[in-house]
Amino acid sequence: MRLEPAMWDALTQIAAREKLTIHQICGIVNQHRMNTSLTSATRVFILGYFRILALSLERDTSRQDERSIMTRVFRQTDEFRNTPFNNRYAGSL
Secondary structure, three states: OOOOHHHHHHHHHHHHHHOOOHHHHHHHHHHHOOOOOHHHHHHHHHHHHHHHHHHHHHHHOOOOOOOHHHHHHHHHOHHHHOOOOHHHHHHHO
């Protein structure tokens, strides 16, 4: 399966949080996927996992600047951090 480095990092974080191996998670995703590739299903799983995590954190903490998470994504994610538009994105969010 081919994933971007950020996706592998996210999958590693999920595995650590859930006390599972990446292989176990991929097996579970494979059992639940429908009409899509394992790679695509894994990306959707990762997105869904962190969406739910973000929603639960949002409920548990007082509301800060709504844009702060987006700003952190652009500043902390390698795919965005090294782009010439980094400051524009981070500052405009």
